[in-house]
Amino acid sequence: MNNLKTSLKELYEKDFLLWLEENLKLLREGNYQEVDWENLLEEIEDMGRRHVESAVSYMAVILEHLYKWENFRVSEDMGHSWIDSVEEARLRMMDLIEEYPSIRFKCELELQKAWNRAKRSLISWLTRPANRDFLKIYGGKLPRFPEECPYTFEQVIEYRPWMEESFG
Structure with missing residues:
Protein backbone atom coordinates (compact mmCIF):
# COMPACT_ATOMS: atom_id res chain seq x y z
CA MET A 1 0.00 0.00 0.00
CA ASP A 36 -1.39 10.76 -4.49
CA TRP A 37 -3.59 13.44 -2.91
CA GLU A 38 -0.83 15.94 -2.21
CA ASN A 39 0.20 16.30 -5.84
CA LEU A 40 -3.34 15.84 -7.17
CA LEU A 41 -4.68 18.72 -5.07
CA GLU A 42 -1.75 20.89 -6.17
CA GLU A 43 -2.50 20.12 -9.81
CA ILE A 44 -6.19 20.97 -9.38
CA GLU A 45 -5.23 24.29 -7.82
CA ASP A 46 -2.78 24.96 -10.67
CA MET A 47 -5.51 24.32 -13.25
CA GLY A 48 -7.49 27.28 -11.93
CA ARG A 49 -4.41 29.46 -11.67
CA ARG A 50 -3.50 28.79 -15.31
CA HIS A 51 -6.86 30.13 -16.49
CA VAL A 52 -6.50 33.25 -14.37
CA GLU A 53 -2.93 33.72 -15.63
CA SER A 54 -4.18 33.51 -19.21
CA ALA A 55 -6.77 36.17 -18.47
CA VAL A 56 -4.13 38.40 -16.84
CA SER A 57 -1.97 38.03 -19.95
CA TYR A 58 -4.86 39.05 -22.19
CA MET A 59 -5.62 42.02 -19.94
CA ALA A 60 -1.96 43.10 -20.06
CA VAL A 61 -2.05 43.12 -23.88
CA ILE A 62 -5.28 45.12 -23.85
CA LEU A 63 -3.93 47.64 -21.34
CA GLU A 64 -0.64 48.04 -23.19
CA HIS A 65 -2.32 48.73 -26.51
CA LEU A 66 -5.00 51.01 -25.09
CA TYR A 67 -2.23 53.03 -23.49
CA LYS A 68 -0.21 53.11 -26.70
CA TRP A 69 -3.28 54.30 -28.62
CA GLU A 70 -3.94 57.11 -26.19
CA ASN A 71 -0.34 58.20 -25.60
CA PHE A 72 1.90 57.24 -28.51
CA ARG A 73 -0.26 57.59 -31.59
CA VAL A 74 1.22 60.42 -33.63
CA SER A 75 -0.69 60.06 -36.89
CA GLU A 76 -4.11 59.00 -38.07
CA ASP A 77 -2.83 55.97 -39.94
CA MET A 78 -0.98 54.63 -36.91
CA GLY A 79 -2.12 52.06 -34.38
CA HIS A 80 -4.23 49.67 -36.41
CA SER A 81 -2.22 46.68 -35.19
CA TRP A 82 -2.87 47.86 -31.62
CA ILE A 83 -6.60 47.76 -32.28
CA ASP A 84 -6.27 44.24 -33.71
CA SER A 85 -4.33 43.13 -30.62
CA VAL A 86 -6.92 44.61 -28.25
CA GLU A 87 -9.82 43.02 -30.06
CA GLU A 88 -8.13 39.60 -30.33
CA ALA A 89 -7.19 39.60 -26.63
CA ARG A 90 -10.75 40.61 -25.72
CA LEU A 91 -12.18 37.73 -27.72
CA ARG A 92 -9.89 35.28 -25.95
CA MET A 93 -10.66 36.80 -22.58
CA MET A 94 -14.40 36.71 -23.18
CA ASP A 95 -14.08 33.04 -24.17
CA LEU A 96 -12.50 32.38 -20.78
CA ILE A 97 -15.19 34.35 -18.95
CA GLU A 98 -17.92 32.55 -20.86
CA GLU A 99 -16.43 29.15 -20.05
CA TYR A 100 -15.54 30.04 -16.44
CA PRO A 101 -17.88 32.84 -15.27
CA SER A 102 -16.19 33.21 -11.86
CA ILE A 103 -12.97 34.22 -13.59
CA ARG A 104 -14.46 37.66 -14.22
CA PHE A 105 -14.27 38.51 -10.51
CA LYS A 106 -10.72 37.18 -10.34
CA CYS A 107 -9.78 39.32 -13.34
CA GLU A 108 -11.06 42.42 -11.59
CA LEU A 109 -8.84 41.58 -8.62
CA GLU A 110 -5.82 41.02 -10.90
CA LEU A 111 -6.17 44.26 -12.89
CA GLN A 112 -3.17 45.88 -11.18
CA LYS A 113 -1.02 42.83 -11.88
CA ALA A 114 -1.99 43.08 -15.55
CA TRP A 115 -1.14 46.80 -15.56
CA ASN A 116 2.29 46.11 -14.04
CA ARG A 117 2.94 43.63 -16.84
CA ALA A 118 1.69 46.12 -19.43
CA LYS A 119 4.07 48.77 -18.08
CA ARG A 120 7.02 46.40 -18.44
CA SER A 121 5.97 45.70 -22.03
CA LEU A 122 5.62 49.40 -22.74
CA ILE A 123 9.11 50.08 -21.42
CA SER A 124 10.50 47.23 -23.50
CA TRP A 125 8.70 48.55 -26.57
CA LEU A 126 9.93 52.11 -26.05
CA THR A 127 13.55 51.06 -25.62
CA ARG A 128 13.76 49.07 -28.84
CA PRO A 129 15.85 50.89 -31.45
CA ALA A 130 12.95 51.02 -33.93
CA ASN A 131 10.73 52.84 -31.40
CA ARG A 132 13.15 55.29 -29.82
CA ASP A 133 11.57 58.15 -31.79
CA PHE A 134 8.61 57.89 -29.45
CA LEU A 135 10.90 58.86 -26.59
CA LYS A 136 11.37 62.24 -28.26
CA ILE A 137 7.79 63.00 -27.22
CA TYR A 138 9.09 62.80 -23.63
CA GLY A 139 12.38 64.63 -24.15
CA GLY A 140 14.34 61.45 -24.80
CA LYS A 141 13.52 59.89 -21.43
CA LEU A 142 11.13 57.13 -20.49
CA PRO A 143 7.78 58.57 -19.48
CA ARG A 144 6.45 58.08 -15.99
CA PHE A 145 3.71 55.54 -16.25
CA PRO A 146 0.89 55.71 -13.71
CA GLU A 147 1.50 53.46 -10.71
CA GLU A 148 -2.18 52.60 -10.47
CA CYS A 149 -3.91 51.12 -13.48
CA PRO A 150 -5.41 54.02 -15.46
CA TYR A 151 -8.26 51.84 -16.76
CA THR A 152 -11.15 50.09 -15.09
CA PHE A 153 -12.00 46.48 -15.70
CA GLU A 154 -15.03 47.62 -17.70
CA GLN A 155 -12.72 49.64 -19.94
CA VAL A 156 -10.54 46.58 -20.43
CA ILE A 157 -13.63 44.77 -21.69
CA GLU A 158 -15.37 47.52 -23.65
CA TYR A 159 -13.40 50.76 -24.13
CA ARG A 160 -12.73 51.59 -27.78
CA PRO A 161 -11.14 55.04 -27.95
CA TRP A 162 -10.65 54.64 -31.71
CA MET A 163 -14.45 54.77 -32.10
CA GLU A 164 -14.69 58.05 -30.18
CA GLU A 165 -11.71 59.86 -31.59
CA SER A 166 -11.18 61.72 -34.81
CA PHE A 167 -7.87 63.22 -35.87
CA GLY A 168 -7.52 66.98 -36.38
Whole structure:
Protein backbone atom coordinates (compact mmCIF):
# COMPACT_ATOMS: atom_id res chain seq x y z
CA MET A 1 0.00 0.00 0.00
CA ASN A 2 2.68 2.50 1.05
CA ASN A 3 4.90 1.39 -1.85
CA LEU A 4 2.19 2.39 -4.35
CA LYS A 5 1.99 5.89 -2.83
CA THR A 6 5.78 6.23 -2.93
CA SER A 7 5.98 5.06 -6.51
CA LEU A 8 3.15 7.43 -7.50
CA LYS A 9 5.04 10.35 -5.96
CA GLU A 10 8.14 9.32 -7.89
CA LEU A 11 6.08 8.86 -11.04
CA TYR A 12 4.77 12.42 -10.66
CA GLU A 13 8.32 13.70 -11.15
CA LYS A 14 9.26 11.27 -13.93
CA ASP A 15 6.15 10.78 -16.08
CA PHE A 16 3.31 13.18 -15.39
CA LEU A 17 0.90 11.65 -17.91
CA LEU A 18 1.31 8.15 -16.50
CA TRP A 19 0.98 9.56 -12.96
CA LEU A 20 -2.28 11.19 -14.01
CA GLU A 21 -3.63 7.99 -15.58
CA GLU A 22 -2.73 5.92 -12.51
CA ASN A 23 -4.43 8.34 -10.14
CA LEU A 24 -7.49 8.50 -12.37
CA LYS A 25 -7.66 4.71 -12.38
CA LEU A 26 -7.45 4.64 -8.57
CA LEU A 27 -10.21 7.23 -8.27
CA ARG A 28 -12.48 5.33 -10.67
CA GLU A 29 -11.91 2.13 -8.70
CA GLY A 30 -12.74 3.94 -5.46
CA ASN A 31 -9.26 3.20 -4.13
CA TYR A 32 -9.00 6.65 -2.53
CA GLN A 33 -6.39 5.78 0.10
CA GLU A 34 -3.81 5.05 -2.62
CA VAL A 35 -4.29 8.30 -4.54
CA ASP A 36 -1.39 10.76 -4.49
CA TRP A 37 -3.59 13.44 -2.91
CA GLU A 38 -0.83 15.94 -2.21
CA ASN A 39 0.20 16.30 -5.84
CA LEU A 40 -3.34 15.84 -7.17
CA LEU A 41 -4.68 18.72 -5.07
CA GLU A 42 -1.75 20.89 -6.17
CA GLU A 43 -2.50 20.12 -9.81
CA ILE A 44 -6.19 20.97 -9.38
CA GLU A 45 -5.23 24.29 -7.82
CA ASP A 46 -2.78 24.96 -10.67
CA MET A 47 -5.51 24.32 -13.25
CA GLY A 48 -7.49 27.28 -11.93
CA ARG A 49 -4.41 29.46 -11.67
CA ARG A 50 -3.50 28.79 -15.31
CA HIS A 51 -6.86 30.13 -16.49
CA VAL A 52 -6.50 33.25 -14.37
CA GLU A 53 -2.93 33.72 -15.63
CA SER A 54 -4.18 33.51 -19.21
CA ALA A 55 -6.77 36.17 -18.47
CA VAL A 56 -4.13 38.40 -16.84
CA SER A 57 -1.97 38.03 -19.95
CA TYR A 58 -4.86 39.05 -22.19
CA MET A 59 -5.62 42.02 -19.94
CA ALA A 60 -1.96 43.10 -20.06
CA VAL A 61 -2.05 43.12 -23.88
CA ILE A 62 -5.28 45.12 -23.85
CA LEU A 63 -3.93 47.64 -21.34
CA GLU A 64 -0.64 48.04 -23.19
CA HIS A 65 -2.32 48.73 -26.51
CA LEU A 66 -5.00 51.01 -25.09
CA TYR A 67 -2.23 53.03 -23.49
CA LYS A 68 -0.21 53.11 -26.70
CA TRP A 69 -3.28 54.30 -28.62
CA GLU A 70 -3.94 57.11 -26.19
CA ASN A 71 -0.34 58.20 -25.60
CA PHE A 72 1.90 57.24 -28.51
CA ARG A 73 -0.26 57.59 -31.59
CA VAL A 74 1.22 60.42 -33.63
CA SER A 75 -0.69 60.06 -36.89
CA GLU A 76 -4.11 59.00 -38.07
CA ASP A 77 -2.83 55.97 -39.94
CA MET A 78 -0.98 54.63 -36.91
CA GLY A 79 -2.12 52.06 -34.38
CA HIS A 80 -4.23 49.67 -36.41
CA SER A 81 -2.22 46.68 -35.19
CA TRP A 82 -2.87 47.86 -31.62
CA ILE A 83 -6.60 47.76 -32.28
CA ASP A 84 -6.27 44.24 -33.71
CA SER A 85 -4.33 43.13 -30.62
CA VAL A 86 -6.92 44.61 -28.25
CA GLU A 87 -9.82 43.02 -30.06
CA GLU A 88 -8.13 39.60 -30.33
CA ALA A 89 -7.19 39.60 -26.63
CA ARG A 90 -10.75 40.61 -25.72
CA LEU A 91 -12.18 37.73 -27.72
CA ARG A 92 -9.89 35.28 -25.95
CA MET A 93 -10.66 36.80 -22.58
CA MET A 94 -14.40 36.71 -23.18
CA ASP A 95 -14.08 33.04 -24.17
CA LEU A 96 -12.50 32.38 -20.78
CA ILE A 97 -15.19 34.35 -18.95
CA GLU A 98 -17.92 32.55 -20.86
CA GLU A 99 -16.43 29.15 -20.05
CA TYR A 100 -15.54 30.04 -16.44
CA PRO A 101 -17.88 32.84 -15.27
CA SER A 102 -16.19 33.21 -11.86
CA ILE A 103 -12.97 34.22 -13.59
CA ARG A 104 -14.46 37.66 -14.22
CA PHE A 105 -14.27 38.51 -10.51
CA LYS A 106 -10.72 37.18 -10.34
CA CYS A 107 -9.78 39.32 -13.34
CA GLU A 108 -11.06 42.42 -11.59
CA LEU A 109 -8.84 41.58 -8.62
CA GLU A 110 -5.82 41.02 -10.90
CA LEU A 111 -6.17 44.26 -12.89
CA GLN A 112 -3.17 45.88 -11.18
CA LYS A 113 -1.02 42.83 -11.88
CA ALA A 114 -1.99 43.08 -15.55
CA TRP A 115 -1.14 46.80 -15.56
CA ASN A 116 2.29 46.11 -14.04
CA ARG A 117 2.94 43.63 -16.84
CA ALA A 118 1.69 46.12 -19.43
CA LYS A 119 4.07 48.77 -18.08
CA ARG A 120 7.02 46.40 -18.44
CA SER A 121 5.97 45.70 -22.03
CA LEU A 122 5.62 49.40 -22.74
CA ILE A 123 9.11 50.08 -21.42
CA SER A 124 10.50 47.23 -23.50
CA TRP A 125 8.70 48.55 -26.57
CA LEU A 126 9.93 52.11 -26.05
CA THR A 127 13.55 51.06 -25.62
CA ARG A 128 13.76 49.07 -28.84
CA PRO A 129 15.85 50.89 -31.45
CA ALA A 130 12.95 51.02 -33.93
CA ASN A 131 10.73 52.84 -31.40
CA ARG A 132 13.15 55.29 -29.82
CA ASP A 133 11.57 58.15 -31.79
CA PHE A 134 8.61 57.89 -29.45
CA LEU A 135 10.90 58.86 -26.59
CA LYS A 136 11.37 62.24 -28.26
CA ILE A 137 7.79 63.00 -27.22
CA TYR A 138 9.09 62.80 -23.63
CA GLY A 139 12.38 64.63 -24.15
CA GLY A 140 14.34 61.45 -24.80
CA LYS A 141 13.52 59.89 -21.43
CA LEU A 142 11.13 57.13 -20.49
CA PRO A 143 7.78 58.57 -19.48
CA ARG A 144 6.45 58.08 -15.99
CA PHE A 145 3.71 55.54 -16.25
CA PRO A 146 0.89 55.71 -13.71
CA GLU A 147 1.50 53.46 -10.71
CA GLU A 148 -2.18 52.60 -10.47
CA CYS A 149 -3.91 51.12 -13.48
CA PRO A 150 -5.41 54.02 -15.46
CA TYR A 151 -8.26 51.84 -16.76
CA THR A 152 -11.15 50.09 -15.09
CA PHE A 153 -12.00 46.48 -15.70
CA GLU A 154 -15.03 47.62 -17.70
CA GLN A 155 -12.72 49.64 -19.94
CA VAL A 156 -10.54 46.58 -20.43
CA ILE A 157 -13.63 44.77 -21.69
CA GLU A 158 -15.37 47.52 -23.65
CA TYR A 159 -13.40 50.76 -24.13
CA ARG A 160 -12.73 51.59 -27.78
CA PRO A 161 -11.14 55.04 -27.95
CA TRP A 162 -10.65 54.64 -31.71
CA MET A 163 -14.45 54.77 -32.10
CA GLU A 164 -14.69 58.05 -30.18
CA GLU A 165 -11.71 59.86 -31.59
CA SER A 166 -11.18 61.72 -34.81
CA PHE A 167 -7.87 63.22 -35.87
CA GLY A 168 -7.52 66.98 -36.38
